Amino acid sequence: MPMIFCVSASDAPSSPGAYVLWLQLGAPLDVRIGKISATLPAGDYLYCGSAKGPGGLRARLARHMRKNKRAHWHVDQLTFVAKALGAFVEEGGDECALNAALDDLPVPIAGFGSSDCRRCAAHLRFWPEGAALPSRWENARKAARFT
Ligand SMILES: [Zn+2]
16 A cells, blocks of 8 residues: 555544654653663654554544543653654554664664564654655655645
8 A cells, every 4th residue: 555644643544554653852751661761852753553443543643643641552651742743654554564664763762662563673763853764755745745
């Protein structure tokens, strides 16, 4: 399936698939995963996940973009305070394949968001300012800007 970029959750399909949420931290944030605590510097982050439950990608992204919720996943620590700038979405896609396409981007905290994954070092990437994403990602972002 083609990749699309959604500015808001309502742009996303209600079918299952994988997504990469674009989050922006305005200030450093202390996070905990299990017994480890670490500080994420201010800046842009990409979080890879998959949505297989009812409501599919749309429902999952709506939850990520909402502040009023009970903490459940590692990434909730970010979504409570970070600005959600949109999401790359692939219907029927695989979160680990999307994450692998971002291999050039640094992993800020090993294991973040990937407790149930054996393939990836983490499902969260730091996105340094000006760092290019793969071309089909950049194309999806450009296409969203003009619709
Ligand atoms: Zn993975």
